[in-house]
Amino acid sequence: MPILDAVLLFLAGFLSGAVNAVAGGGTFITFGAMTLAGLxxxxxxxxxxxxQFPGYITSTLAYWHDIEHFWRGALLLSLISALGALSGALILLGLDNPSFRALVPWLLLAATALFAAGPWLKPAPKPEHEAAVGSLVGSLAQFATAVYGGFFGAGMGVMMLATLGLTQxxxxxxxxxxxxxxxxxxxxxxxxxxxxxxxxAWLQAIIMIPGGALGGYAGVWIARRVPQNAVRxxxxxVxxxxxFYYFDKG
Structure with a gap:
């Protein structure tokens, strides 16, 4: 791998971790860097x-005290999420690169619009002590979100928070x-x-993961000095x- 590509990927991992810590949306950066690196x-x-997976783990651990109160009730949604992710990932593997490339710009536009609307999609606070899970509408919404997450993933967190706010x-x-x-x-x-x-691409992943870890730590510093709207x-x-890069290449 050329040294410039390695530097690009490490910096992309760093930026991804930082923006995830401040506003979310790091997937755009990691996906874009690997695209520009020729993958x-x-x-x-x-x-x-x-x-992105280590960040999901650490974010979950940070909420462990809350999760202890409802994780048993959330097992159904976890199973539904697993089935949806399996479906989405298998659909992705069923495509060839030219077919997926044709979908990418539309997926990116949709994910970018979803991310931009994120502040208005946050659920309003509700006073209930525990999150109720497992309703039919909520299950269907979560399955659809998980299919999207397994297939593409960018903007998944915003989408999931919005649907959970409407159904739970x-x-x-x-x-x-x-x-x-x-x-x-x-x-x-x-x-x-x-x-x-x-x-x-394990080599690229190994280069980016440490950058993401450092970026997540630096995100605390950034959050105190850079307005969240600027990061968004x-x-x-991006x-x-x-x-438009993919539209042009298509």
Missing amino acids: PPIVANATSSVT SGDYHRLNALKNMLAVVIAAVAILVFVSGGVI GFVIA GLFLA
Whole structure:
């Protein structure tokens, strides 16, 4: 691997971890960097799932006190999430790179729009002590979100938080904790499928993961000095750039 590509990937991992800590949307950066480094879009998408996974784990652990109160009730949604992620990941592996490349700009535009609307999609706080899980509408919404997460993933967190806010009870922090728990399930299942399909670029992932860890730590410093709207604007600009990049290449 050229040294410039390695530096690009490490910096992308760092930026991804930092923006995830401040505003979310790090997937746009990791996917874009691997695309610019010459990886096929399916490989870039699958590898991006690996690079984001440690962040899902740490976010879930940070909410462990909340999760202890409802994890048994969330097992049904976890199973539904696993089935949805399996379906989405298998659909992705069923495509060839030209077919997926044709979908990528539209997926990026949709994910960017979803991310931009994120502040208005956050659920309103509810006073219930525990998040109720398992309703039919909530289960169907979670399955659809998990299919999307297994297939592409960018913007999944915003989408899931919005649907959980519409279909579940609980205050914002409990819904966010549930979202993080389900994101771990979705990412884990998708990664297992991608590993079995041989579409993970492990060298690139190994370079980006330490950068993401450092970026997540630096995100605390950034959050205290850079307005969140500025970070969100940067992520939206990256998403639009990638979308038009793929439109142009198509």
